[in-house]
Amino acid sequence: MIRWMLCFLMIAFVGMPGSAQMMKAEDAKKVQNESLNISSGNKKVPAYLAAPTEKGKWPAVVMLHSFNGLEQGYKTLADGLASAGFVVVAPEWQTFNKTPSDETIGQLIKDSVAFLKSRKDVNPDTIGLTGFCAGGRYTMLFLPQMEFKSGVAFYGFPYSGGFLNGSKPAEFINQLKVPMLMIHGTHDQASKISDIYRYATELNASGKYFELKVYYGEPHGFMIDSGQLSQSFPAKDAYWQMVTFFKRTLR
Secondary structure (H helix, E strand, C coil), X not given: CCCCCCCCCCCCCCCCCCCCCCCCHHHCCCXXXXXXXXXXXXXXXXXXXXXXXXXXXXXXXXXXXXXXXXXXXXXXHHHHHHHCCCEEEEECCCCCCCCCCHHHHHHHXXXXXXXXXXXXXXXXXXXXXXXXXXXXXXXXXXXXXXXXXXXXEECCCCCCCCXXXXXXXXXXXXXXXXXXXXXXXXXXXXXXXXXXXXXXXXXXXXCCCEEEEEECCCCCCCCEECCEECCCHHHHHHHHHHHHHHHHHCC
């Protein structure tokens, strides 16, 4: 595994609509999706799967929804990633408990990875992790502890112990070995931007590779609007940032 020793800090303040480089329509792949179950902890956890219909060995992503559940917007995001050439599985991690333990989520993530690796259309060596809100915290928490190639954390909580006051993601900075992209808004009241800058400073001091995309004026959860994928410029640009980051790092 490549060890990333350099740190690149990319901070962009977005206030007015611009020319986000969205994927060209002719490059988009046809997508197949379905609802299924993932076995984890002696239970069947519902999940959403999206994948290209074209034959091949694709990179894959485990997607973790926010505290509000697996809303349609996340399924749309999964479909978008699939059209860009990724196999995506999004487990409904709140199915049996609205505030599960980190141990439960960690096992579900491992089982989701095992599910992806069992598929003939997945390259088992190129799997990434992404999450939003509580899912962003899980991305920050488990990316250093598990064998992923890279991860994208949307408005996560680096200094939170989660629902049951468990470990804080910042405690595992020294274990991070792969690239991480953080996406955040400056008006996030739930997860203060000052905490993200503090976390970025600690990552930088530890020589970890990360990228940070900051959107001026955006609140917590700006990717989802009333359960649907937001059509705002920041949301569209953040989607593009995620796709291009995974294209660069999941090789």
